[in-house]
Amino acid sequence: MLATIGSxxxxxxxxxxxxxxxxTVLFLASSRGKPxxxxxxxxxxxxxxxxxxISVIAALGLTIVPDEWVGFLGLIPLGIGIWTLIHGLRRxxxxxxxxxxxxxxxxxxxxxxxxxGADNISLYTPIFRTxxxxxxxxxxxxxxxxxxxxxxxxxxxxxxxxxxxxxxxxEHWLVPAVFIGLGLFILIESxxxxxxxEVLG
Numbered sequence: 434m435l436a437t438i439g440s441x442x443x444x445x446x447x448x449x450x451x452x453x454x455x456x457t458v459l460f461l462a463s464s465r466g467k468p469x470x471x472x473x474x475x476x477x478x479x480x481x482x483x484x485x486x487i488s489v490i491a492a493l494g495l496t497i498v499p500d501e502w503v504g505f506l507g508l509i510p511l512g513i514g515i516w517t518l519i520h521g522l523r524r525x526x527x528x529x530x531x532x533x534x535x536x537x538x539x540x541x542x543x544x545x546x547x548x549x550g551a552d553n554i555s556l557y558t559p560i561f562r563t564x565x566x567x568x569x570x571x572x573x574x575x576x577x578x579x580x581x582x583x584x585x586x587x588x589x590x591x592x593x594x595x596x597x598x599x600x601x602x603x604e605h606w607l608v609p610a611v612f613i614g615l616g617l618f619i620l621i622e623s624x625x626x627x628x629x630x631e632v633l634g
Contacts, residue, residue, distance in 0.1 A: 437568045441575035444560065448553045449583060451615075452477075455545060456587025457596075458611045464592050468538055474584045476542025481580050483543070484550040485573055488557035505625055506548035511616025513541055518609035545612070548619055 459473045468476075561569050590596055620626050 434571060437564075437571045438575055440560075441572040442579065444556060444572070445576050445579045448550075448556055449579075451549065452546070452583055453587060453590075454611065455549065455615065456584060457591040458608055459542065460588045460591025461596070462608055463588075468542065470588065472539040473542050473587075474581075476539045477546055477584055478577070478580055479539070480543040480546025480550070481553075481576070483547050484553045485557065485576065488554050488561055489569070491554065491558040492561035505620075506544075506551070507616045507619030507623065507625070509541075509544040509548045509616070510612040511620070513545065514609040514612030514614075514616060517612065518606075545615070549615060551619065551623060 456473065456477070459468060460470070462468065463470050463473060560572075564572070
């Protein structure tokens with residue numbers, strides 16, 4: 434059991450290290466009003482549980498979404514990032530920060546988590562397939578506990594006074610930049626853009 438727990442911790446950390454950045458940005462925005470902390474935590478859990486369910490189903494030999502379509506999920510953070518950037522430019526000079534990232538509520542956070550989870554699925558699936566049901570259950574429990582740890586770490590960093598004061602001047606650019614960058618990375622890394630060019634060409 435200890436070996437399974439240790440493996441689960443390492444696997445979670447390896448596939449979710451980039452989530453710390455996203456959660457930090459979300460909690461940084463939350464400190465200005467929106468999204469609410471509960472929306473971030475609930476959305477993170479909803480998205481992560483979806484990734485685990487997809488991985489379990491895939492491990493059983495079934496395919497929910499064809500691999501060539503998974504990359505299109507990158508459009509979710511990309512769209513939110515562009516919307517937030519446009520919204521921020523329209524509000525330029527306005528000191529009211531409450532609506533900076535209103536596009537990211539519970540479902541927005543869940544969508545970002547799912548979109549950023551292609552590596553989770555690709556690694557969890559073969560491990561679930563070769564593990565006993567008991568070990569899979571232990572790993573999933575460890576994962577769910579670590580989601581809470583990740584959220585706590587993101588909130589600790591994102592609401593830290595030194596961090597918020599340091600990022601205050603660039604927050605209106607940082608938030609959309611993180612989401613746009615994440616969306617583009619997913620689209621490029623998955624090969625979706627290349628396939629679109631080939632189809633259109």
